[in-house]
Amino acid sequence: MQQRTVKDVRELQEITIKTDTRDILSHATIQAEGLEDYFLIDIDAHVTESSFWNEIIDLIDNDVIRQMGQAMMMRPGTTTALLNTQPGTLYQHVFGRIPHQAVLAEAVDGSESHRFTELARRSMDAMGIDYQVVFPTPMLVLGMHPQEEIEAAIGRAYNRWLIERILPEDERIKGLLYLPFNSPEAAMDIVRDFGNAKGVIGFTVTCTRNRPVHHNQYMKLYAMIEETGKPLAFHSGFHWGDPSFLQLNRFISMHAISFVHYSLIHLTNWVINALPERFPKLKLVWVESGLAWIPFIMQRLDHEFMMRVCEAPNLKRLPSEYIREMYFTSQPLERSNMKLLEATFDAIKAGTQLLFASDWPHWDFDPPSSITTLPFLSEQEKRNILGLNAARLFNLEVKRMRPRAKDVLAARPGVA
């Protein structure tokens, strides 16, 4: 047996909040070496916002609300002024076990880009992503804010920040505009004022809210979005303060149910009130609830619809047939039972309707290998899910935008 001395050996350090994204994800980069001829779009990723939240606060139009936010930011330790941070938010990193969820505190020295841009770029390079849609994490529960005007003010400021500061820096980063859904007029202002901005490929409603999507007050908004031709995404989240969830004593329990809970409610309202018939050209994307819930609601609604058609008289087809025409993002992909997963892919026509999402840097992120290693997918289906479906939906040019994986591996700080 060949023996080597210790001088040939490099010692690797524990991964912490200060580890460079490219080192954390170096194994994903090794996986990406086999995807060099793939085109990849990541529809849902997030970035740490603590280092730039003051920039968003400064863009709030209303003088009084802006001053409120700025005053809050002056308090040492405050990173998300005006936001309604929820119980459980800080539980997500499993109490230090998953450092990248806690914060990406790595150095970005030498980069001329905004920290947000640089971190997004590093994650794209490391995972082999060509385009990525990014979204700030705590705004996912902004729909539960007791003050509608705060949601509207932050939502508009965030969109301005994204359009003015981030999107011009890197054409690989794309934006889905935040719609302050609790204020329909403000949401329409967003569509009208920013819908055509460079790099904006669609619109987002965060699901964590108690607003029925079928209410008449939203019909003008949907018509406006349909007119743009850009998709509307419903991005789910959790909310431990919801009365039903107050019975759940562990974060895992609440988190497992909460995302799906809100998606189930909004999708059910959307279908049963026949919004697909009213807005036949409006393309919907359901983000971050995994996939296992979809076959359930398809079967359940079909079953009950046949007995209670008088309650959904404008449906011309089975509920599941409308759902099959919607788009879904893949993360967090439930993979503990391949037979169930394969049946799910079949039920939702994943080959044309499923869009890869990483959710990086959240604790339950999925790298692209979550799709490429599925044994029941054809090569074309993998390519569709990883990028071609999204390119078609969001009208993005199929064009390689990322560096080669081997170059990313060679240049990462842990090696260089």
Place this chain on the structure above:
Amino acid sequence: MQSILIGKAAAFPNPGRKVVEVEGVSVGVFCRDGKFTAFENVCPHMGGPVCQGKIIARVEELIAEDKTSLGLAFSKDHTNVACPWHGYEFDIATGRHQGNPRLRLRPVTIEVVDGDLRVTLPEGTRERIARRRQAPLREVD
């Protein structure tokens, strides 16, 4: 197969951990109560760098004789390493996942020869990273 010198066994921290890389292949060496174990630095979940994760005592829930919960407590007998990608926790003494023992880290041969701590570098590690899939929640191949 290559044998890699880690250092003097007596100088290894106890408890402690060292992750070494040779030509892109990395191995985690762990020591607890003077006993050494070593595993490939590839999580059987999705291929993450598991051996570079947080080392932390196993969390247990204490149940009284009347079946009531006495709350959570750190184990005095078991220490886990948590994969930094997704938090999968493996006992550093056995390499087995705490909640699903069928899932385990791939062991690496480790021996003490004349006071020197040596590990045998596994082959095929990069291939295992590249093709790692999450699906089978069973024992690693």
